Amino acid sequence: MAMLIQSLDGVVVNRFEIDAAGLQFGRGTQNQVQIDDLAVSGEHARISQYQNEQGHILYLLEDLGSTNGSFINEQQISGPQQLHHKDVIRIGWNSFTFMDEDEVDMEKTSKIKKSWIPGVYYSKDK
Numbered sequence: 001m002a003m004l005i006q007s008l009d010g011v012v013v014n015r016f017e018i019d020a021a022g023l024q025f026g027r028g029t030q031n032q033v034q035i036d037d038l039a040v041s042g043e044h045a046r047i048s049q050y051q052n053e054q055g056h057i058l059y060l061l062e063d064l065g066s067t068n069g070s071f072i073n074e075q076q077i078s079g080p081q082q083l084h085h086k087d088v089i090r091i092g093w094n095s096f097t098f099m100d101e102d103e104v105d106m107e108k109t110s111k112i113k114k115s116w117i118p119g120v121y122y123s124k125d126k
Contacts, residue, residue, distance in 0.1 A: 001101055004033070022049060031044075041066035068092060086099070
């Protein structure tokens with residue numbers, strides 16, 4: 001399951017779960033994430049999900065033609081961009097951390113093994 005965490009000065013103020021319908025950001029009441037900030041457009045950005053050929057669910061952030069743009073890790077996006085675990089999304093002056101539990105499972109540490117050759121090590125994926 002994926003979610004967005006909004007924090008202010010290191011304190012979590014909101015959590016938004018991302019379901020199959022996705023999330024839309026903006027000042028308007030039709031948005032799932034309503035942001036009362038004049039730097040945010042009425043319909044600012046959207047997170048949508050899709051399933052790739054391997055069956056993994058991926059999440060995309062897309063700017064909806066907003067006045068001030070949408071950012072991932074302080075880089076302005078120009079088209080749909082894939083989100084990764086711990087990416088920081090900025091909409092106006094508001095920051096959200098993207099958390100994807102499924103991606104965390106894929107990031108597990110590989111075990112290093114020593115080969116019979118001196119000084120040669122390897123990792124063996126399952």
